[in-house]
Amino acid sequence: MLRAAKTGLIAVVMTVSMLAFAGPAEAVTDYRNCDHMHKTYKNGVAKSKKAANRQVNSGHKRPAVRPKVYRANIESDADKDGTACEVSA
Numbered sequence: 001m002l003r004a005a006k007t008g009l010i011a012v013v014m015t016v017s018m019l020a021f022a023g024p025a026e027a028v029t030d031y032r033n034c035d036h037m038h039k040t041y042k043n044g045v046a047k048s049k050k051a052a053n054r055q056v057n058s059g060h061k062r063p064a065v066r067p068k069v070y071r072a073n074i075e076s077d078a079d080k081d082g083t084a085c086e087v088s089a
């Protein structure tokens with residue numbers, strides 16, 4: 001009985017903490033343009049660390065690595081280099 005109650009409590013705690021964790025991490029905004037995106041991600045958004053490094057190595061500021069945000073805003077990556085709304089350094 002006590003064990004069942006404990007197990008139930010652990011399950012509830014895990015569920016609540018996973019939801020809390022998933023909240024901000026899963027929040028993906030499709031920005032209407034780069035000015036809008038730059039209010040949150042001032043150097044743009046890369047799909048991977050490799051893509052972010054490519055920006056830095058080509059004279060841009062380091063973008064945030066946010067694969068889901070990138071996918072939601074892929075239309076803002078006009079040159080298809082893996083970073084949306086990159087900013088020159």
Ligand SMILES: [Ca+2]
Pocket residue numbers: 076077078079080081082083084085086
């Ligand atoms: Ca780009």
